[in-house]
Amino acid sequence: MSEIITRRSLLAGAGAGAGLLLSGCDSVIHNPDVLKYIYKENEAHYFLQRGLSSYASLAPEYRPDQMSPVFRANGSLNPGTPQYSAWVADKFASYRLKIYGMVNKPLELSIAQIRSMPARTQITKHDCVEGWTAVGQWHGPTVGSLLKLANVQSKAKYVVFHCADHYHGAALPYYESLDMFNAFHPQTILAWEMNGSPVSVPHGAPLRLRAERHLGYKQAKYVIGMELVEDFSHIQGGHGGYWQDNVDYDWFAGICSRT
Numbered sequence: 001m002s003e004i005i006t007r008r009s010l011l012a013g014a015g016a017g018a019g020l021l022l023s024g025c026d027s028v029i030h031n032p033d034v035l036k037y038i039y040k041e042n043e044a045h046y047f048l049q050r051g052l053s054s055y056a057s058l059a060p061e062y063r064p065d066q067m068s069p070v071f072r073a074n075g076s077l078n079p080g081t082p083q084y085s086a087w088v089a090d091k092f093a094s095y096r097l098k099i100y101g102m103v104n105k106p107l108e109l110s111i112a113q114i115r116s117m118p119a120r121t122q123i124t125k126h127d128c129v130e131g132w133t134a135v136g137q138w139h140g141p142t143v144g145s146l147l148k149l150a151n152v153q154s155k156a157k158y159v160v161f162h163c164a165d166h167y168h169g170a171a172l173p174y175y176e177s178l179d180m181f182n183a184f185h186p187q188t189i190l191a192w193e194m195n196g197s198p199v200s201v202p203h204g205a206p207l208r209l210r211a212e213r214h215l216g217y218k219q220a221k222y223v224i225g226m227e228l229v230e231d232f233s234h235i236q237g238g239h240g241g242y243w244q245d246n247v248d249y250d251w252f253a254g255i256c257s258r259t
């Protein structure tokens with residue numbers, strides 16, 4: 001029998017004798033056996049709340065009427081490489097998302113395959129460190145469901161998102177990374193639809209990351225690869241992302257729950 005049931009039956013028994021637990025409250029509260037069970041449960045709740053509400057909580061989601069009339073596009077607006085231009089020309093028919101690295105089943109998925117997967121729809125607030133926000137609706141499979149298809153090896157600790165663009169002509173392509181916990185977070189998706197239409201080129205066609213408890217720069221656009229790694233110190237500048245390598249931005253870039 002669980003301890004909760006045991007405690008409830010103790011309280012019920014004491015309550016029945018004391019009439020609605022009111023006058024009997026003191027005697028129940030001072031009963032060491034009862035206290036033991038109450039504290040145990042309190043402790044469990046405290047632990048769960050401290051542990052989970054800061055780490056596993058969901059980002060706020062919004063109603064359709066709260067969506068921003070204009071969602072600004074920022075950073076790269078078009079990768080402009082010959083490869084990307086060829087994809088735009090064939091409406092991404094020849095594009096493939098590669099999932100590789102520490103996986104047992106490396107994958108190359110077409111947009112048609114990705115669109116056929118179960119998807120999540122979420123209306124969330126994008127928060128850019130340059131000082132603007134926008135509420136938009138995103139739709140696509142969870143990153144977790146894609147990782148499950150690829151059968152991630154247990155040693156993998158991070159997912160590195162490789163992008164098709166070179167930000168403002170940078171030598172190396174844009175990239176970002178998430179730890180496994182946030183990669184598997186239920187609001188972490190690879191969106192192929194934004195506000196009910198296919199993600200446009202300025203917003204990261206054909207696939208862009210939405211990791212809703214993180215700042216704007218982690219929302220990698222033009223994702224072409226998800227690489228599973230044990231650590232990312234060998235990738236580009238070694239700090240897990242374009243901005244982290246170039247201007248010392250914070251790697252985790254978390255947003256705690258706000259409204």
Ligand SMILES: Nc1nc2c(c(=O)[nH]1)N[C@H]1C(S)=C(S)[C@@H](COP(=O)(O)O)O[C@H]1N2
Nearest residue numbers: 072073074075076128163174216219220221
């Ligand atoms: N590949 C890529 N992803 C990127 C960027 C970029 O330049 N290249 N800019 C980042 C920044 S700083 C922000 S605020 C958002 C902007 O997304 P949006 O254009 O859809 O508003 O994308 C992020 N992801």
Ligand SMILES: [Mo]
Nearest residue numbers: 128129216217
């Ligand atoms: Mo940003």
